[in-house]
Amino acid sequence: MTVKGNETLYRAIRDAVMEEIKAHNIELVQEKDQFIPVSVSARHIHLEQKHADFLFGKGYTFTKHRDISQPGQYSCVEQVTIKGPKSKMDRIRVVAPLRKQTQIEISRTDAIKLGVNPPVRHSGDLKGSAPLTVIGPKGKIELEEGCIIADRHIHMSPADASRYGVENHQKVKIEVDGEKGGMMYGVTVRISDRYALDMHIDTDDANAFGIKGQEYLKLIK
Structure with a gap:
């Protein structure tokens, strides 16, 4: 199999795993790779x-x-x-x-x-x-x-913030994989006990990075 073929297979497997995680409300917690669900507003x-x-x-x-x-x-x-x-x-x-x-x-x-x-x-x-x-x-x-x-922002509960190691109004980076992947800077963390974990971006950002919504994106502090 070619390198390109391996990359395509890897992305397909990763996307399938992420869909299962979201469908069954499984919390994905890793020390280095922390992923955030994203919605397009x-x-x-x-x-x-x-x-x-x-x-x-x-x-x-x-x-x-x-x-x-x-x-x-x-x-x-x-x-x-x-x-x-x-x-x-x-x-x-x-x-x-x-x-x-x-x-x-x-x-x-x-x-x-x-x-x-x-x-x-x-x-x-x-x-x-x-x-x-x-x-x-x-x-x-x-x-x-x-x-x-x-602005680009992430809603989090206090428990989420503790798990991801971030503070209210902190600016973080979000890494996007894929054919139009890249880095989003200046993403604001918003913390409240009224919030559910979700990142919000507008349609311009979604189109620029090839995001459809409901993906999981990597948070980098």
Whole structure:
């Protein structure tokens, strides 16, 4: 068998093992090779109550589409349109539950299409972020701020953090294998007893590294 053939076989075996690990909730713990599950976060919006009322009608109840990786959070059936100076984008899914301040998360590619320049920020850090127009079935709102590009980050429980040997807000590196493999720098660790272990990247990062979601990636401190 050729070297290339050996590499292909190795990757196939590794991917099959990782699928079994995820399917059976087996925790993979190694001193040198520590792997993190990854999810791809597409463009979406979190709404505060008054904006939800204005866009969908007062007292409107959102319908769950599916659960997402963090406990108690879910994407909704309901969607909105966002509009910037250059263009608009339809079918932006609402993520629940409601928050204290409306937040829109998009990729850099989305931002270029819309004609806005959002900063790369932690979730909830919205001061001075980009303005956007949001259009719902019942109304329209003009946000003076609220649009960001979410930073690369890993959600962890305190127990996870202890196991991986990292601290809250620590910056780590993530190694990606495969045909478009490479290193992701500046990945923020976020620790809370409300979190489930998962790394979140946007669609630009996923496309750049050939990631589909649900892979396991190597954490390097």
